[in-house]
Amino acid sequence: MKNNEQEAADRPATHDRRSVLLGAGTVAAAGAATTLVAALANPASAAESTVGQQCMTIVYENGPDVRFDFNYYETTHMPLIMRLYGDSISRFELRRGLPGADGTPPRYIATISIWIADPAAFDAAAAEHQAGIRADVSKFTNAELIAQRDTVVGIANG
Helix, strand or coil, rough: CCHHHHHHHHHHCCCCCCHHHHHHHHHHHHHHHHHHHHHHHHHHHHHHHCCCEEEEEEEEEEECCCCCCCCHHHHHHHHHHHHHHHHHHHEEEEEECCCCCCCCCCCEEEEEEEEEHHHHHHHHHHHHHHHHHHHHHCCCCCEEEEEEECCCCCCCCC
């Protein structure tokens, strides 16, 4: 004669719909959390830059009367550039300058990084569209911009 534990083990498992969905949700949440933790632990891998890749960095200098409309830049200017430059750009970042530890204002109100996927296509788009893009700048800022194009020469991951 079998005891209650053996009988329970011999019965086929039955699950109601709610327990199956809750279990699936828990598994999905755990997978998403694992992915997020991995990305946060190694943010350099999220950028996917490679040695030899080019990047355009643009900074807008801060000052007492400087204005910068981050919403306009993100919702209008960035999509304009992405549409005009197409696949020549692999990644486009807009960052807001933060005050120093002592409360001093940031030197740059905004920093932009444009990761270039195809330098020849990027240059062709710039030659064709740069005047129109420059004309849009006054709609979001009165700050002076400084631009520099670089080539990645080294990458370190922690």
